[in-house]
Amino acid sequence: MNTANPIENIFLLAPEMLLAGGAMALLMLGVFTKGQGANRLISMLSIGLLIAAALAALFLTGDGGLVFDGAFVVDPMAVFAKVVIGTSAALALLLAMPYLESERLAKFEYQILLVLAVTGMAMMVSANDLISMYMGVELQSLALYVLAAFNRDSLRASEAGLKYFVLGALSSGLLLYGASLIYGFTGSTGFADIAIAVSGEYNVGAIVGMVFVICGLAFKISAAPFHMWTPDVYEGAPTPVTAFFATAPKFAAIVLLARVLMEPFGGMVDQWRDVVWILAVLSMGIGAFGALTQQNIKRLMAYSSISNMGYALVAIAAASTIGLWSLLVFMSIYVFSVIGTFSAVLSMRTREGMVEQIDDLAGIAQKNPGLGWSLTALMFSIGGLPFFVGFIGKFFVLYAAVESGLIILSVLAVLFSVVSAAYYLRVVRVMWFDEGEVEFVPASVSHYMITRIAGIASILTLPFVGWLIYNATTAGTALI
């Protein structure tokens, strides 16, 4: 590493620079233009920007390397994460466009904030230092707080934003406190140096700091018992914002958590595995049982995301190469299934406006078969039932856990998956077995297409899942 020239290879930073520079440029564009057309242009440009960032991560970063004295790392894992985050954020923005227009929320700040949040996430997945980690987390979180309250005339959205902000700030505090403890006891903020410092004798201070960092990140991925904000924020925030919350930020935070645990604290597996074990079991359990009685589909998806984060934590608890790539496979499949599901939720619009109750879906499999069948497939896929691609994700997570000898954890995981099957089935039941009067107005083209494509893909991609696994295995081996 050349300290004289900290930015040795400018292309390693291409995605982040594109995103940050693009966000500024779009901000200017937004300020100096007016009207529906300009807003649409900014949306299209933002989507283009996000895709460009994903492509830049894929093609411009070469073999990767370290930047800024090792504070920022570009490895296959970061590249993989950036591609998924960029694509899913672009899809989330595509979902948001018709919604924002019809709900009279089309302000250009939305796109800018979303791009800035993605910039933060790109930094998170590349963070190789406690400080760059914190900067990424905060950039992402601050943008997300505002997005949650984006519908500022709505009481529920404002409440969601405030709740998210207060609890998010608390978690950032935990994260910072943990980071400072780690720095105090190891004498460094760089992940590589911390790894060397903790590899020696038993370092209690560093362990306490690490637990604080885990807690702070557990907030971000909404793992139980730090999940309290999730249902309220998911319900209160505008639906496309919820769709965004449930996808890219989760992916970024879980990858960051995996990196923090595997790189600086890779030598302390025995210390953190129990913590992750407990977080995983609580998340799966609370997510599974909490969702059973929900009436609102967004709240249901909140609990579903809590329980799915539990499965992701199972993969981390495996603390192995298989665990890492299974985490990436699982999360990628999950993220895109969730996008499809929220696209279906956004299609639930009657003449009076959006509806969110599960009962409003009654009889939809017959009245609107395209929507009904797609949502059915997505529910089964997120539930991890066979013949849907979600099964493959869960299968390899369990495989990683069994391979690392975590038999009890994997048994608990499958038992909770049966409980969660009950609520996915409930949605299917309402759609297929019940009769309903609610008539939906035709969905916008993007919602229509994304729902159907995601629904079909949840089955048809099964034979091609090897390609995803192949890429994830390359990415997953980066950390060990």
Added chain:
Amino acid sequence: MFGQEGALSILTFAPTIGALILAIFRFTSRADDQELIDRNSRHVALATTVVTLIGALFMLADFDSSNPGFQFVHEVTWLESIGLGYRMGVDGISILFVVLTAALMPICILASGAIKKRVADYMIAFLLLETMMIGVFTSLDLVMFYIFFEGGLIPMFLMIGVWGGANRIYAAMKFFLYTLLGSVLMLIAMIFMFQETGTTDITVLLQTEFGRDAQTWLWLAFFASFAVKMPMWPVHTWLPDAHVQAPTAGSVILAGVLLKMGGYGFLRFLLPMFPDASLYFAPLVYTLSVIGIIVTSLIAFRQTDIKKLIAYSSVAHMGFVTMGLFTMNEYGVQGAIYQMISHGVISSALFLCVGVIYDRMHTREIAFYGGLVHRMPVYAALFALFAMANVGLPGTSGFIGEIMTLVGAFQVNPWIAFFGTTGVILSAVYMLTVYRDVVFGEMTNPKLETIVDLNWTEIFILVSLAIGTLVLGLFSTLITDVTASSVDALINQYNAALSATAQ
């Protein structure tokens, strides 16, 4: 025809192609054409299932029954870098189940005349279910087996829930969650085996010997799944609900094929892969089987709903199967397979018999009926044949299966056979009682005055099943010849594995 690579896959996925064609028409047609689609979907489904049946029969004709190994093997690399693969093949144990499935499907489609709403969806679900069921019997890869095994729950769930009776939602949810709970433990066991051996190829795993402790746990996990599917007493409680609420054709498939997946699982996984544990747990299985035979027979006797009665009778007959399988001698295992095939035919026919009068009167209460022989003589005759076959009358296929499993059990322990035999007597008690109450006696219910005898479709369905019952009852070698070499190989391998650990 079946020399070609991939023929088995084509057979397995042929119904899916039919389902896809239906789905495409279903989604691309306008709303006012749905009636036309519904009408034509019956023909498409029937044609697809008949083609599948013809394919299955060709395969049976090409099958070399002297070869105990897998035939028509088809392998495609899929995720090979981690050890998973797409592998298909049949041996003497599985091929008959494929034929049974393929044979029952056209019958089910024909028997679905009473389905009036959402016919296209119904047919799609049915065809997908056929792929799943054939896939269970033909897959030679653990993960594929699990995918087919569990994937079949989804169409069945929709079938019970959408086209079922009054309490269908409860029954559908119970069916799905109960069987899923049983199966997830098997998934962990499969992953453990995968991780131990690095492959999910069943042909390789059949040659692998697992350690004693591992075998015990793996056995229990697999047992949890197959015992629920079978179903064995005391985890049978989902079955009566599912059967009673399912539409007639759904009940036929449940009894005819889905229950056989449990027995097939025992034969394919538990016995050959975990021989030590199988020997260790055999007394448990005998006990549960015998209790199951007696208890569910007594429960069946007390039922007021004909369909529920036949459902409990199914549980009792499956008790003979588990009893026979774990004797691990030739009579027991051959008899268990025989009993499964024969039960697939007989119980399907009985459910169809119930369906006939349910379609006419919309009730299954035994007390509602009586004296049907006066108005429906043809029905009475056919019902009598199937009732007798269910009792195990010599000359019907039910007799051979029961006598063979009982002989097998007798060789192990006469007391098992003694208690098992009471099941034969008890089945006569409940079956003859229900037959008397429904068919004989005076026709006291005025509503029955207008009931009409079988139409040609129903006669065709029931007569073909009747022929099946009688042919299998008289020419037992039709089945035993096909299964013999594979069963011998299974038993030899089992004994060899046991003597290896005993030394």
